[in-house]
């Protein structure tokens with residue numbers, strides 16, 4: 001079963017082997033590429049650009065720098081959870097305010 005590809009602009013490789021071959025070639029050129037399976041059933045490549053350059057934690061009061069892995073936005077799992085919780089509370093507040101006016 002194949003689903004619609006969320007990144008149709010990317011080259012699709014039918015097998016992991018094909019994708020890995022390109023990854024190996026890119027490593028030789030010191031490009032940081034990685035193959036990943038797509039819901040569409042094919043394999044795509046993603047460049048890990050920016051990984052390694054430190055980033056500030058996305059959780060409000062925390063200003064810790066960390067190295068993002070796979071697009072992580074928070075310095076720790078605990079802060080990811082807290083930020084998530086904060087967003088949910090804000091949304092709930094918004095919803096109840098909406099209900100009052102409506």
Ligand SMILES: [Zn+2]
Nearest residue numbers: 005006038040
């Ligand atoms: Zn795809």
Ligand SMILES: [Zn+2]
Nearest residue numbers: 057062075079
């Ligand atoms: Zn943090």
